[in-house]
Amino acid sequence: MEFHPQPTPGTARPWAFPAPERGALPNGLTVLRCHRPGQQVVAVEIFLDAPLEAEPEGLDGVATIMSRALSEGTDKHSAEEFAAELERCGATLDAHADHPGVRVSLEVPASRLAKALGLVAEALRAPAFTESEIERLVGNRLDEIPHEHANPSRRAAKQLSKELFPATARMSRPRLGTEETVRRIDAAAVRAFFDAHIRPSTATAVIVGDLTDIDLDALLAETLGDWSGNTAQARPVPPITADDTGRVVIVDRPGAVQTQLLIGRIGADRHERVWPAQVLGTYCLGGTLTSRLDRVLREEKGYTYGVRAFAQVLRSSGPDSGGAAMLAISGSVDTESTGPALDDLWKVLRTLAAEGLTDAERETAVQNLVGVAPLKFETAASVASTLADQVEQHLPDDYQAHLYARLAETGTVEATAAVVNAFPVDRLVTVLVGDAARIAEPVKALGIGEVTVVTG
Amino acid sequence: MPMGHTATAQAGSGGLTATEHRLANGLRVVLSEDHLTPVAAVCLWYDVGSRHEVKGRTGLAHLFEHLMFQGSGQVKGNGHFELVQGAGGSLNGTTSFERTNYFETMPTHQVELALWLEADRMGSLLAALDEESMENQRDVVKNERRQRYDNVPYGTAFEKLTALSYPEGHPYHHTPIGSMADLDAATLEDARAFFRTYYAPNNAVLSVVGDIDPEQTLAWIEKYFGSIPSHDGKQPPRDGTLPEIIGEQLREVVHEEVPARALMAAYRLPHDGTRACDAADLALTVLGGGESSRLHNRLVRRDRTAVAAGFGLLRLAGAPSLGWLDVKTSGGVEVETIETAVDEELARFAAEGPTPEEMERAQAQLEREWLDRLGTVAGRADELCRYAVLFGDPQLALTAVGRVLDVTAEEVRAAAAAALRPDNRAVLVYEPIEPADEAAEGEDGTEGTDAHEGAAK
Numbered sequence: 001m002e003f004h005p006q007p008t009p010g011t012a013r014p015w016a017f018p019a020p021e022r023g024a025l026p027n028g029l030t031v032l033r034c035h036r037p038g039q040q041v042v043a044v045e046i047f048l049d050a051p052l053e054a055e056p057e058g059l060d061g062v063a064t065i066m067s068r069a070l071s072e073g074t075d076k077h078s079a080e081e082f083a084a085e086l087e088r089c090g091a092t093l094d095a096h097a098d099h100p101g102v103r104v105s106l107e108v109p110a111s112r113l114a115k116a117l118g119l120v121a122e123a124l125r126a127p128a129f130t131e132s133e134i135e136r137l138v139g140n141r142l143d144e145i146p147h148e149h150a151n152p153s154r155r156a157a158k159q160l161s162k163e164l165f166p167a168t169a170r171m172s173r174p175r176l177g178t179e180e181t182v183r184r185i186d187a188a189a190v191r192a193f194f195d196a197h198i199r200p201s202t203a204t205a206v207i208v209g210d211l212t213d214i215d216l217d218a219l220l221a222e223t224l225g226d227w228s229g230n231t232a233q234a235r236p237v238p239p240i241t242a243d244d245t246g247r248v249v250i251v252d253r254p255g256a257v258q259t260q261l262l263i264g265r266i267g268a269d270r271h272e273r274v275w276p277a278q279v280l281g282t283y284c285l286g287g288t289l290t291s292r293l294d295r296v297l298r299e300e301k302g303y304t305y306g307v308r309a310f311a312q313v314l315r316s317s318g319p320d321s322g323g324a325a326m327l328a329i330s331g332s333v334d335t336e337s338t339g340p341a342l343d344d345l346w347k348v349l350r351t352l353a354a355e356g357l358t359d360a361e362r363e364t365a366v367q368n369l370v371g372v373a374p375l376k377f378e379t380a381a382s383v384a385s386t387l388a389d390q391v392e393q394h395l396p397d398d399y400q401a402h403l404y405a406r407l408a409e410t411g412t413v414e415a416t417a418a419v420v421n422a423f424p425v426d427r428l429v430t431v432l433v434g435d436a437a438r439i440a441e442p443v444k445a446l447g448i449g450e451v452t453v454v455t456g
Numbered sequence: 457m458p459m460g461h462t463a464t465a466q467a468g469s470g471g472l473t474a475t476e477h478r479l480a481n482g483l484r485v486v487l488s489e490d491h492l493t494p495v496a497a498v499c500l501w502y503d504v505g506s507r508h509e510v511k512g513r514t515g516l517a518h519l520f521e522h523l524m525f526q527g528s529g530q531v532k533g534n535g536h537f538e539l540v541q542g543a544g545g546s547l548n549g550t551t552s553f554e555r556t557n558y559f560e561t562m563p564t565h566q567v568e569l570a571l572w573l574e575a576d577r578m579g580s581l582l583a584a585l586d587e588e589s590m591e592n593q594r595d596v597v598k599n600e601r602r603q604r605y606d607n608v609p610y611g612t613a614f615e616k617l618t619a620l621s622y623p624e625g626h627p628y629h630h631t632p633i634g635s636m637a638d639l640d641a642a643t644l645e646d647a648r649a650f651f652r653t654y655y656a657p658n659n660a661v662l663s664v665v666g667d668i669d670p671e672q673t674l675a676w677i678e679k680y681f682g683s684i685p686s687h688d689g690k691q692p693p694r695d696g697t698l699p700e701i702i703g704e705q706l707r708e709v710v711h712e713e714v715p716a717r718a719l720m721a722a723y724r725l726p727h728d729g730t731r732a733c734d735a736a737d738l739a740l741t742v743l744g745g746g747e748s749s750r751l752h753n754r755l756v757r758r759d760r761t762a763v764a765a766g767f768g769l770l771r772l773a774g775a776p777s778l779g780w781l782d783v784k785t786s787g788g789v790e791v792e793t794i795e796t797a798v799d800e801e802l803a804r805f806a807a808e809g810p811t812p813e814e815m816e817r818a819q820a821q822l823e824r825e826w827l828d829r830l831g832t833v834a835g836r837a838d839e840l841c842r843y844a845v846l847f848g849d850p851q852l853a854l855t856a857v858g859r860v861l862d863v864t865a866e867e868v869r870a871a872a873a874a875a876l877r878p879d880n881r882a883v884l885v886y887e888p889i890e891p892a893d894e895a896a897e898g899e900d901g902t903e904g905t906d907a908h909e910g911a912a913k
Contacts, residue, residue: 001683001684003530006530009566010564013565013667038492041824079757080757086748088813090821090824092746107824109820109827136760139786140763143716144763146715256607257606288537289534290534301595302595302598304599305597334598334599367543371545372545374563375561375563378495378833379828379832
């Protein structure tokens with residue numbers, strides 16, 4: 001073949017993260033709307049300010065059961081009818097409860113938005129919460145627990161939360177509840193949680209997609225506008241604290257062919273100035289397969305299919321509000337390579353702390369993080385989800401748009417400092433789900449902290 | 457470079473258009489313009505998948521796909537990843553039974569780079585391929601296999617069901633991930649021969665979709681790909697023809713450390729690209745797609761015997777497709793109870809067919825899935841390649857949803873009656889064992905895969 005030199009890029013076409021239009025309905029519901037031409041599948045994200053922290057003592061999981069029960073019947077439709085009507089719109093509806101609150105996500109072709117939004121409004125305005133359906137959801141949830149327990153990455157996440165957070169904190173316990181707590185949940189508990197925490201005045205609806213030919217104001221008035229509730233403020237949440245004393249916990253899985261790694265602690269959230277530098281530095285450490293971790297663990301040693309470093313906001317309600325992000329490194333390595341892989345991982349962290357990032361690394365990371373934005377936000381669902389995250393974390397609507405400018409301004413020194421502070425070698429809690437008989441000794445020999453083994 | 461179809465929207469295509477072109481070396485090109493967002497997708501399908509692999513070398517197509525990211529004539533080391541990501545793009549590759557695809561989504565002004573990179577590896581991969589990357593990626597792929605299949609509950613179910621559904625020696629008997637033994641056995645020379653046999657412009661379709669100038673794009677494609685020689689070393693895959701109906705119920709019981717009993721089954725269905733396959737898709741959606749399906753209503757809502765119950769469809773063009781049933785039991789419920797209920801529901805459906813409401817729901821669900829797939833430039837580029845490679849006509853991608861909406865209730869009933877019956881399925885039953893028993897049982901049958909093997913996430 002005839003070789004040609006690598007082409008030079010053309011001129012970039014400007015792109016900006018979409019700016020939503022913010023408003024409110026008479027019932028107090030905040031509405032963010034964003035017209036995205038060509039996106040025929042409209043995404044609606046509704047954030048309900050009902051944090052897991054608000055679950056009554058001993059009823060962990062009630063927010064989850066309530067979220068699921070929202071789509072299991074209303075004052076007008078039985079559970080089966082409701083599911084059928086939604087699917088008749090070609091819609092998908094998902095509701096789940098997490099630390100910051102409950103998120104209800106609808107995706108539906110624009111032509112059937114009116115009908116589907118009507119159903120969602122009905123679910124929020126008048127959920128049935130029949131005893132029979134709640135009993136079924138509780139049973140179903142109990143059946144799910146062993147499946148999650150058997151999954152190595154879910155199991156690791158559960159153990160890390162237990163290790164990091166004080167036993168009294170809701171965050172230390174499984175988000176969806178334990179067998180013991182879920183068993184106690186009944187229709188009355190679900191109704192009580194709903195009545196106490198779900199109301200339009202503390203909720204926000206984000207609507208994104210091709211809204212041509214849709215009279216959204218009229219549609220909102222006759223759907224979500226019909227939902228009523230008191231105007232009490234959302235309850236405050238306590239600050240997040242964690243014990244990140246360097247240590248290792250092995251969850252024993254005799255015979256496992258791989259070890260699941262989850263190494264973490266907590267750190268800065270999006271309200272802190274360091275966030276863009278932390279994003280940049282974390283990407284350089286483990287954002288992709290050409291980042292520092294995979295360059296060694298995958299592309300040089302072949303220990304893994306991939307290891308990633310990330311920062312994920314746990315809960316955050318403003319500057320100095322005691323919010324935090326989980327900072328973590330996760331992946332899986334073959335059992336035999338567990339010791340050597342962790343040894344290399346720590347070496348990567350130590351080298352990074354000693355020598356810092358290079359300007360070239362920082363440049364590539366910026367190019368990628370900023371450059372992929374138009375790709376990442378091509379669909380209505382991805383835009384809606386990011387806008388709803390901003391609402392959930394009490395960030396301004398233009399946060400994401402500004403983040404790109406701030407990333408571009410972040411220098412190599414700042415990014416290095418941020419990632420080194422985020423992942424200090426002696427302040428990391430390491431959870432390993434694997435065969436203790438084969439991995440415990442090699443891991444102890446590394447001196448990365450006290451090693452304990454738990455079963456189950 | 458003769459121009460093919462003109463860019464006139466066809467009925468039911470949602471206003472999308474595509475043009476077709478062919479280079480002198482046989483490379484087929486499909487272009488589709490869309491200027492809403494300043495991005496474009498480059499997608500390259502090679503007409504080679506795990507069905508082309510020979511005995512003793514399962515997993516080679518997928519392992520080879522990984523090697524395509526290890527540098528080429530003018531690109532060093534991980535350069536394919538570094539250059540695309542550094543240009544603000546994203547990229548990956550996947551391998552299935554029937555094809556291997558590579559794709560980049562780029563900001564508009566970086567499309568030329570993606571074309572240059574794909575041409576470089578199509579024309580000069582062997583200049584960079586060495587023993588070191590072969591050994592390294594062999595280990596990576598073995599860890600991919602462990603992570604995705606061997607170290608997760610039920611992870612090897614798909615591999616087991618596939619092996620049951622397609623007889624020994626059939627090109628679809630094994631899945632793309634391959635066996636550990638075969639991955640160990642693959643040599644650098646195998647990889648070289650694989651490239652020389654299958655990686656040629658006349659065995660590929662390139663699509664570019666999004667914010668592009670078609671004339672300029674075509675000129676770049678001619679510039680970078682035009683001088684890559686074609687060759688005809690490729691042998692057609694082994695014949696995948698099978699009788700329409702299996703004719704008996706195949707069955708395997710697995711005793712493993714899993715959290716609950718499970719009933720899985722694969723039904724033999726019509727080939728992809730046929731109206732009967734679309735009818736079967738609708739039947740599976742009514743029976744087991746989503747939360748208003750018959751199986752969900754019966755097993756999860758009413759009988760409360762299952763945690764989850766549903767049907768999926770694996771569309772295949774070169775062999776019968778598979779309708780995939782997956783039910784995880786609740787508490788101590790026996791598999792027999794589930795099986796009886798499933799058979800009742802399938803028999804009732806085969807006799808009565810879908811209600812008008814069920815047809816409407818199933819068609820609305822499939823329509824939304826199509827809108828989702830065609831809603832991104834990457835999804836559209838992939839579908840255009842799919843229809844070009846498997847069915848010879850990319851335009852079919854733009855009208856696919858119309859064909860699904862055209863199917864009648866009677867056709868759906870007939871599809872179910874013909875295929876969703878006990879003598880046309882392979883059944884896999886999981887019976888949990890306690891951890892301590894495992895050593896005695898042995899853990900030899902560690903296999904499994906999805907239809908698509910991602911190279912690098």
